[in-house]
Amino acid sequence: AQSVTQLGSHVSVSEGALVLLRCNYSSSVPPYLFWYVQYPNQGLQLLLKYTTGATLVKGINGFEAEFKKSETSFHLTKPSAHMSDAAEYFCAVSFDPVYGGSQGNLIFGKGTKLSVKP
Amino acid sequence: KAGVTQTPRYLIKTRGQQVTLSCSPISGHRSVSWYQQTPGQGLQFLFEYFSETQRNKGNFPGRFSGRQFSNSRSEMNVSTLELGDSALYLCASGLAGGRVTNTEAFFGQGTRLTVV
Numbered sequence: 001a002q003s004v005t006q007l008g009s010h011v012s013v014s015e016g017a018l019v020l021l022r023c024n025y026s027s028s029v030p031p032y033l034f035w036y037v038q039y040p041n042q043g044l045q046l047l048l049k050y051t052t053g054a055t056l057v058k059g060i061n062g063f064e065a066e067f068k069k070s071e072t073s074f075h076l077t078k079p080s081a082h083m084s085d086a087a088e089y090f091c092a093v094s095f096d097p098v099y100g101g102s103q104g105n106l107i108f109g110k111g112t113k114l115s116v117k118p
Numbered sequence: 119k120a121g122v123t124q125t126p127r128y129l130i131k132t133r134g135q136q137v138t139l140s141c142s143p144i145s146g147h148r149s150v151s152w153y154q155q156t157p158g159q160g161l162q163f164l165f166e167y168f169s170e171t172q173r174n175k176g177n178f179p180g181r182f183s184g185r186q187f188s189n190s191r192s193e194m195n196v197s198t199l200e201l202g203d204s205a206l207y208l209c210a211s212g213l214a215g216g217r218v219t220n221t222e223a224f225f226g227q228g229t230r231l232t233v234v
Binding site: 034041042043044045046049082090091092102105106107108109110111 | 122149150151152153160162163166168174175176208210212222223224225226227228230
């Protein structure tokens with residue numbers, strides 16, 4: 001079975017500091033990996049995704065993530081935190097339809113709430 | 119281009135009642151998925167519809183059902199509501215059911231269901 005683990009349900013950083021949100025996955029087939037952000041009372045917005053190709057993926061709002069197969073990780077980083085980054089972040093996994101995956105069937109981690117201190 | 123629209127945004131129902139939630143996908147999107155979000159269980163996949171057919175189903179009881187219409191709009195129904203059904207229900211739409219590499223899921227703002 002496939003699963004996603006996000007280490008740390010809450011992360012607090014100072015404005016201007018590095019943001020590092022951790023995500024590890026478990027999968028028996030090549031994964032497709034996603035990071036979503038959710039602001040209060042809102043839906044999910046895609047930050048970035050890895051499917052195939054380059055393992056360092058750049059997303060919106062200055063975020064990036066690196067797929068490391070040997071570590072089964074897909075950590076999200078941003079060099080300098082901004083107050084507007086305060087939100088909840090979700091890592092998710094899916095798979096190629098060849099393996100039974102589907103764009104609409106995402107397995108999510110429990111989420112990490114990011115707080116940014118002035 | 120309009121995003122994914124979910125109605126209503128907020129809903130309060132009594133235990134034992136049933137409820138229907140609606141989702142209008144982005145124009146041109148044929149795949150619609152539903153998720154339940156709760157503080158305890160997080161985001162859980164309910165089901166996915168493509169071209170009016172249920173393509174995938176999560177691990178939820180039969181009280182949870184859905185359907186998709188020819189215009190790709192989708193509805194989700196929960197019968198015999200329980201207190202534990204209180205949650206944010208999110209709908210996501212995507213392009214025609216091709217490979218995941220070619221598309222992504224776009225989420226609506228959700229329907230907040232409270233069962234009392």
